[in-house]
Amino acid sequence: MRKIVSYSLISADGVVDDPPVFVHDFDEVMREHLGTVIGTQDTVLLGRRGYDDWASHWPTAGEEPFASFINGVRKVVVTSKPLGTPWAGAEVLAGDPRASLAERLAPIRNASGGDIGVHGSVTLAQSLLAEGLVDELRLVMTPYLAGGGRRLFDGAPAGALELVGSRNTPTGTVLLHYRIRRRP
Template sequence: MRKIVSYSFISADGVVEDPPVFVHDFDEVMREHLGTVIGTQDTVLLGRRGYDDWASHWPTANEEPFASFINGVRKVVVTSRPLGTPWAGAEVLGGDLQAPLAERLAPIRNAPGGDIGVHGSVTLAQSLLAEGLVDELRLVMTPYLAGAGRRLFDGVPAGALELEGSRSTPTGTVLLHYRLRH
């Protein structure tokens, strides 16, 4: 079964919403780390809001290595509505809309391929975490306090994380890699 890997920028006070508020210094170590994470992924899950925001930005963006990755990868959008803005490689998650997310994702998870990434879709990441569907967390914790905004673990049941690795960067960011114990 393919892994679902959630990658999030997170402030020191736990906020993941609106990263430009707390991500100020994207250094070379962070860039290399991102390249390593996305290098294992061939599919990305997006929520509807994330898709709508990103479909208007990334097709013409040049922030590498993410721009080339996200524009070329299969994008599966968890939504009940048709996609309004076209974007190469984007599709709506099929299946019975009343079925649990795990059931709807099963054909993708059970198909051959690389890791399945979740990037920038807070509500979707929270839903996947709450349902025990995330296998790994890749957190990029910046040395800034956002003060307000949605937090990744709001509404997520208590559970244990197993630290797979950590590394600090020259700008004080900490790269955290956790495996979730299910």
């Protein structure tokens, strides 16, 4: 089964809303880390709001490495409505919208391929965490206290994380890689 990997830019107090406010110095170590993460992914899950925001931005963002990745990768949008803005490689998640996310994602997770990424879709990431569908967390924790905003883990079930790796960057950001431990 393919892994679902949630990648989040997160403040030191857990806020994931509006990363440009708290990600000031995206340094070379962070770029390398992002390249490693997206290098394993061939599908990205997006929520509707994330899709709408990104579909109007990334296709014209130039040659930045994430732009090349996100414009070329398969994008599966979790929504019950047709997509308004066209974007190459985008499709609506198949299945009955009343079914659980686990049921709707099963055909994608059970198909061969790379990791399935979740980028920039806070509500979707929270829903996937709540349903126990996220396998790994890749957190880019910045040295900034946002003081308020949506927190990634609000509503997430309690559970243990296994630290796979961590790395400090020259700008004080900590790159965290966790595997979510499943209860037997």
